[in-house]
Amino acid sequence: xxxxxxxxxxxxxxxxxxxxxxxxxxxxxxxxxxxxxxxxxxxxxxxxxxxxxxxxxxxxxxxxxxxxxxxxxxxxxxxxxxxxxxxxxxxxxxxxxxxxxxxxxxxxxxxxxxxxxxxxxxxxxxxxxxxxxxxxxxxxxxxxxxxxxxxxxxxxxxxxxxxxxxxxxxxxxxxxxxxxxxxxxxxxxxxxxxxxxxxxxxxxxxxxxxxxxxxxxx
Amino acid sequence: xxxxxxxxxxxxxxxxxxxxxxxxxxxxxxxxxxxxxxxxxxxxxxxxxxxxxxxxxxxxxxxxxxxxxxxxxxxxxxxxxxxxxxxxxxxxxxxxxxxxxxxxxxxxxxxxxxxxxxxxxxxxxxxxxxxxxxxxxxxxxxxxxxxxxxxxxxxxxxxxxxxxxxxxxxxxxxxxxxxxxxxxxxxxxxxxxxxxxxxxxxxxxxxxxxxxxxxxxx
DNA sequence: TCGACGCGTTAGAGCCTCTAACAGAAGCAC
DNA sequence: GTGCTTCTGTTAGAGGCTCTAACGCGTCGA
Numbered sequence: 001x002x003x004x005x006x007x008x009x010x011x012x013x014x015x016x017x018x019x020x021x022x023x024x025x026x027x028x029x030x031x032x033x034x035x036x037x038x039x040x041x042x043x044x045x046x047x048x049x050x051x052x053x054x055x056x057x058x059x060x061x062x063x064x065x066x067x068x069x070x071x072x073x074x075x076x077x078x079x080x081x082x083x084x085x086x087x088x089x090x091x092x093x094x095x096x097x098x099x100x101x102x103x104x105x106x107x108x109x110x111x112x113x114x115x116x117x118x119x120x121x122x123x124x125x126x127x128x129x130x131x132x133x134x135x136x137x138x139x140x141x142x143x144x145x146x147x148x149x150x151x152x153x154x155x156x157x158x159x160x161x162x163x164x165x166x167x168x169x170x171x172x173x174x175x176x177x178x179x180x181x182x183x184x185x186x187x188x189x190x191x192x193x194x195x196x197x198x199x200x201x202x203x204x205x206x207x208x209x210x211x212x213x214x215x216x217x218x
Numbered sequence: 219x220x221x222x223x224x225x226x227x228x229x230x231x232x233x234x235x236x237x238x239x240x241x242x243x244x245x246x247x248x249x250x251x252x253x254x255x256x257x258x259x260x261x262x263x264x265x266x267x268x269x270x271x272x273x274x275x276x277x278x279x280x281x282x283x284x285x286x287x288x289x290x291x292x293x294x295x296x297x298x299x300x301x302x303x304x305x306x307x308x309x310x311x312x313x314x315x316x317x318x319x320x321x322x323x324x325x326x327x328x329x330x331x332x333x334x335x336x337x338x339x340x341x342x343x344x345x346x347x348x349x350x351x352x353x354x355x356x357x358x359x360x361x362x363x364x365x366x367x368x369x370x371x372x373x374x375x376x377x378x379x380x381x382x383x384x385x386x387x388x389x390x391x392x393x394x395x396x397x398x399x400x401x402x403x404x405x406x407x408x409x410x411x412x413x414x415x416x417x418x419x420x421x422x423x424x425x426x427x428x429x430x431x432x433x434x435x436x
Numbered sequence: 437t438c439g440a441c442g443c444g445t446t447a448g449a450g451c452c453t454c455t456a457a458c459a460g461a462a463g464c465a466c
Numbered sequence: 467g468t469g470c471t472t473c474t475g476t477t478a479g480a481g482g483c484t485c486t487a488a489c490g491c492g493t494c495g496a
Contacts, residue, residue, distance in 0.1 A: 013463070013473070036336045038256040043452060054454075055475050063453070108337070116333030117412045118254045119326070128417075154428035161419045179425055180432070187405025194335045199346075201379045207397055210372030214398070218432070231442070231494070261483060272485070273444050281484070443492080452483070459476075466468085 021059050032108045068124040074112045075130045086137040107193040142174040239277050250326045286342040292330045293348045304355040325411040360392040
């Protein structure tokens with residue numbers, strides 16, 4: 001699942017600690033997948049692990065820290081899923097289907113990243129780097145396209161603001177395309193995963209494919 | 219806010235009861251707007267109303283019933299906001315801006331309808347009628363367009379499935395357009411309200427306008 | 437006027453998060 | 467190997483939440 005990071009475990013205590021933290025997270029994922037993030041309970045996890053409640057506070061400072069780590073893990077998981085495809089020069093269609101497969105594999109993980117935000121609490125610090133990497137992969141795929149777009153008003157707006165904001169090394173037209181791709185993929189996926197298409201008598205995959213085809217035909 | 223329904227209050231007790239229920243809901247909306255739906259607490263509302271905890275259980279069977287009513291109210295609020303515009307024959311652009319204004323006025327209300335679903339718990343019974351009305355307004359606006367689309371694969375898919383599913387009285391092309399409109403508007407709005415565009419150095423309103431223009435140019 | 441109903445109260449069970457104080461085991465230096 | 471230190475898990479408990487039960491009391495309606 002998670003690739004071995006740069007920091008290798010050294011002492012046996014750190015080894016054990018990392019293992020217990022991973023076990024806690026695994027139980028947390030199971031709990032989230034079945035009951036949603038709002039129902040996540042450290043106490044319930046402890047009970048399932050055959051350990052008594054406050055023991056988990058040795059490994060996570062609190063419920064918020066655990067959820068925060070789950071969010072960043074979910075973000076990283078998406079980037080890790082996209083990276084191999086992007087490195088092999090996948091086009092936007094392949095990227096779209098990769099995102100969709102990732103979302104369908106665990107809807108609550110998707111919503112952990114792109115779902116309802118809690119007003120106070122956002123952007124777990126390590127997130128922006130991963131977000132930037134995802135955006136960079138999208139931009140690469142967009143820059144590889146013909147891009148015969150005449151200067152649209154939004155592209156002009158992007159060009160105007162680009163100097164002020166953090167540097168995107170892509171032309172405004174590619175950035176526009178990447179943003180449109182992102183919002184449209186999210187639009188279909190979010191409504192599909194939330195069940196807003198159930199009972200409407202069509203296949204969400206077909207709508208997704210149609211949106212993608214329309215997006216690519218521009 | 220909520221139009222006077224068909225059932226007028228009769229006895230003074232029912233009058234009082236309806237008033238207290240409305241007051242509870244108002245406090246609930248304030249609490250949700252500032253802390254999100256997951257932080258909604260009947261106890262906190264009671265404290266704010268200067269009343270003791272379990273008193274509120276005379277008016278709502280529990281937290282779930284209150285939230286369910288808030289969800290249906292939010293749904294109805296969107297339909298009520300859209301209806302005047304739709305009745306005056308507003309086009310898709312006007313509808314889109316109406317939806318956006320409604321969403322920006324209270325993001326948490328938007329997420330109550332279109333945000334992260336709780337796995338077990340969905341579709342509060344009176345919701346499908348409101349959802350159908352919203353879809354009908356969209357379909358009317360879409361049917362009024364030129365619609366010179368040649369039979370796309372997704373429209374064919376819709377035509378094929380249409381007989382089996384509940385009757386949509388609109389041609390497949392219009393339904394396709396309505397679905398695309400819905401998903402694209404939601405895609406931009408959801409990401410904007412969740413704050414995924416902050417720090418990217420562009421105006422979300424411009425992206426929304428660009429998406430809308432692209433959608434209408436089809 | 438008087439009965440019945442509805443309202444708000446407190447008490448309490450059971451869940452949760454999280455802190456504090458304590459006992460035991462494992463690692464590490466010597 | 468011995469002993470110190472550090473980390474681990476334990477129980478106790480405070481304070482919050484949802485929700486039920488049992489109890490006075492006021493008000494509505496006949």
